Amino acid sequence: MNKIISLDEISGALVCEAGCILETLDNYVKEQNLIMPLDLGAKGSCHIGGNVSTNAGGLRLLRYGNLHGSLMGVEAVKADGTVVDCIRTLKKDNTGYHLKHLFIGSEGTLGIVTKVAVHCPVLPKAVTLGFFGVKDFDSVLKLYKSAKASLGEILSAFEMADNDSISSTVQNLKLPNPIADFPFYVLVETHGSDETHDAEKLSRFLEREMSSGLIIDGTVTSEPAKMQDTDKDVEGHVITWFTAAVDMDGNKQGHPCWDTIWNLRESIAGAGLLDGYVYKYDVSIPAARYYDLVPVLRQRMAGKAVKVYGYGHVGDGNIHINVTVPEYSKEATDMLEPFIFEEVSKLKGSISAEHGVGFRKPHFIHYSKDEGAISLMRELKQLMDPNGILNPYKVLPDP
């Protein structure tokens, strides 16, 4: 189940078995100057079949799109043992229903994915990174709009973290913060085909937004991606080491600033554990209201929580909200749930942006999906797995 079957170096179509490790595939296609269209912390251990089944989004969704867009084909086995062969390496195929999407994100409850065909984009020749301090969330949103306009096609990540996210990571994990203390931080990454052009675009963006006041301070690093010289942080995130970083005055700094920045961003997820227990919510919310829930929860949990903070992929509407408490308690849980899901529902958000429904959340699914949708889901499950043998108890609640 972990065989690479073919790679079309012209179209970028990769066909492989479902058990291939994402990182193995990424290394394989890199030899043909291609890149896997998704990248995540779990890269070194997760399987492409698992990625498809959980509709993994990952760090560069903004640039390379989601799996519904980049999956060219799938082979799956239904509960009755029938093989559904939709392996094709075509970008356009309008013959009949587009079945492969049934297997994307259904967490193995509608069939077992056995093979996939994925479109791999071209490996970027240059990667640049900026880390900025910003005065409020409104500025984060304005900056996102401006980044889309001026970095357009090269923008590969636009991440934000509030002060508590960064300060608790800095304090708990003793990590350096390359810039001063700010209410909000923004990380901007670009993937492009020309180092000079990309650095010019990012610097221009930085200059303009410093004079507009949206960016208060920041640092930019730029170097052609040394995709071979990679290393991994504690969570398995691949770090590309940069030898030089340039501060706001154009001075080269002596430390691998690239690493510092991504490492800081990627470490937020784990840092809260040192406060005691962490309630983690992985939700998505339309842009304008993206940060609304954090102050609401701060107020609600005042005196109960050590910290409440929010960080995530602004570009995808996906915010990770962490509530740290000295220790787990039923009281804290009851104050948080279902309250947070109700609030997400009011904002027309999703209660599980990336991590799926699994065993834990089936009874919360109605906060994100209406009754018509849920009953169609039940009908699909009944159709494809009438005896409920595929991942029972996952995704859908008991009727």
Added chain:
Amino acid sequence: MNKIISLDEISGALVCEAGCILETLDNYVKEQNLIMPLDLGAKGSCHIGGNVSTNAGGLRLLRYGNLHGSLMGVEAVKADGTVVDCIRTLKKDNTGYHLKHLFIGSEGTLGIVTKVAVHCPVLPKAVTLGFFGVKDFDSVLKLYKSAKASLGEILSAFEMADNDSISSTVQNLKLPNPIADFPFYVLVETHGSDETHDAEKLSRFLEREMSSGLIIDGTVTSEPAKMQDTDKDVEGHVITWFTAAVDMDGNKQGHPCWDTIWNLRESIAGAGLLDGYVYKYDVSIPAARYYDLVPVLRQRMAGKAVKVYGYGHVGDGNIHINVTVPEYSKEATDMLEPFIFEEVSKLKGSISAEHGVGFRKPHFIHYSKDEGAISLMRELKQLMDPNGILNPYKVLPDP
């Protein structure tokens, strides 16, 4: 059914009713510096609901991806009248099955699309265009690989046409060809955020590939897209007028070369009609074998056809094969069908890349889909429309 409901200028999420005309939407989002993620000749008349139901691909799929990637949500009515509300303006939502994809490309046979939410990318600030003469199909493929590497993120179209496609269009429609006579032609378009950078990338690509010999001759035009100053050709394709074009020696030419080039490319579809009757096949085939069928059909139809030619979106594997005959005959039809579908099937292609199955092709669907897939399609149809009241006779053949 033609109301625009909302546009989130930050995330680019547009929500509207299914009856909105694509061009109306495009004009609307343009005011916020956004662009619809699809563009096609039928823009002025087709509806977004129709686009979703036929999974329209269009001219810039290479750049903005397909509708499975850019559709954020859908509201649909099932055959039993139940409304399935999957309208969300989120890029990431992993709660339950991803139902919206059932309605993409199912040609109205599983439900009626009533509302859609679509992600609109940023309007490009610059558009550049190149038109090149190439000696053989192998060079077309090599050029495509090279264009992906050097134009990467700005490449918005990579189209090819063989000599017969262009020469019959030039002859039949008396259109000018901006370059000399070549075995194959390649049209490269870029959409980017910086005119200087984009023109530099395209010129560098041109220079390198002229010295490598892949490009024999060509013309490049470059100017920031005057997206307001648009006009339309006979087929409704939107033409952006360029005031200057630069020939291979860097001389400005006096004619609107942009128009000449796209017009020529877009007119191929209609030009064959002047030869008598045209058999048109809209197939997709993996890159390496993309052009294989044209010489095969030329040989097979020798003495019967006026011309056999191929042109299309190399970037999407989608080739339009036209066979012109003096007049329709059953003999010619029988020589072509199912022969051509059998050949496409052997090449693991699709017998309908863009135009769907409709009434005419249900009994050919098995050339593109295996038995397991077709029976799952039947089961879905039975589930969602047990009385067969939605678009009967479309998509699936009688059992």
